[in-house]
Amino acid sequence: MHGTLGALLLWSTSCLAAEIPLRFAITDGWAMPMVQIERGRPTQGILPDIMTSLATQVGMPAEFHVLSRARLGAAMRNGEVDVRCYVSPAWVDDRDDYLWSVPLFFQRDLLVGTASAPASVSPAALTQQPVGTVLSYTYPTLQPLFDSGQLRRDDARSQEQVLAKLLAGRYRYGVSNQWALDWFNQRHTADRQLHGVAVLQEQELNCYLRKDPDIPAQRILDTLQKMKASGEIDAIIQLYTGRKAESEAETDAP
Structure with missing residues (x-):
């Protein structure tokens, strides 16, 4: 009897452990093809697809927490979420408190204009005017122009x-990243499409996770590395964007 009860207790404990979710942070400022958010939940996109595959491969259900960019740091520090992706270590003040994956993504930030805009623009040469930006996002290349008042943020x-x-x-x-611009243009005729007029920044981005004994940290990092090396992550990106991630840095620059 004791053996049976012990076996049942062990089975129930292992089932409960298997159901502990891997909690991912989703930024509410993202747009397709990165993520589509409906009623406060991600429904499709590059990042939830990658996150779901990661959780499945490490044997944990994926749980998504949609947060404002201003809340992301506190959510990680307070243990509300376990993993945050599409991040540069330079964006995180307490970066050494976390475990970081290998670089997984390539991001190009562009200054974007309408079809009537010049093919190429020097941001420093622009006259005083507003520029479209995302709330709480930082733009190092443009920040001196914001500080001087030459350009003014118009946050969305x-x-x-x-x-x-x-x-x-x-x-x-x-300002837009290349993925979001490509996705936006797919839904408009050629005369209404937007185009990049200046490359503001190019950088590789990672995922990072909390140092927590309840999280299988090394298995998560190894799985992300395997997903990148196998081409799985790049295949998901190409599915949504049509772009081969490994060649982005050399092509299509304005």
């Missing part, structure tokens, strides 16, 4: 809203 809640406001004529230029 998401990347998609920045591009929609640009197309509607709210300002002459906005």
Whole structure:
């Protein structure tokens, strides 16, 4: 009897352990193809697809927490979420308190204009005007121009809203990453498509996770490295964008 009860207790404990979720942070300022958020939950996109695959491969259910960018740091520090992806270590003040994956993504930030905008623009040469930006996002290349008052931030809640406001004529230029710009243009005719007029920044981005004994940290890091090396992550990116991630740095620059 004791053996049976012990076996049942061991089985129930292992089942409960298997159901402990891997909690991912999702930024509410992201847009497709990174993520689509409906009723406060991600429904599709590059990042939830990668996160779901990661959780499945490490044997944990994925749990998504949609947060404002301003809340992300505190959520990680307070243990509300376990993993945050699409991040540069330079963006995180307490970066040494976490475990970091190998570089997984390549991001190109662009200054974007409408079809009537010049093919190439020097941000420093722009006259005093507003520029479309995402709330709480930092733009190191443009920050000196914001500080001097030459340019003024016009914040929107998401990347998609920045591009929609640009197309509607709210300002002459906005900032977008390459993925979001490509996705936005897919839904518009050629005469209404936006285009990059200057490359502001290019960088590789990672995932990072909390140092917590309840999280299988090394298994998560090893799995992310395997997903990158096998081409799985790049295949997901290409599925949504049509771009081969490994060649992004050398192609399509304005």
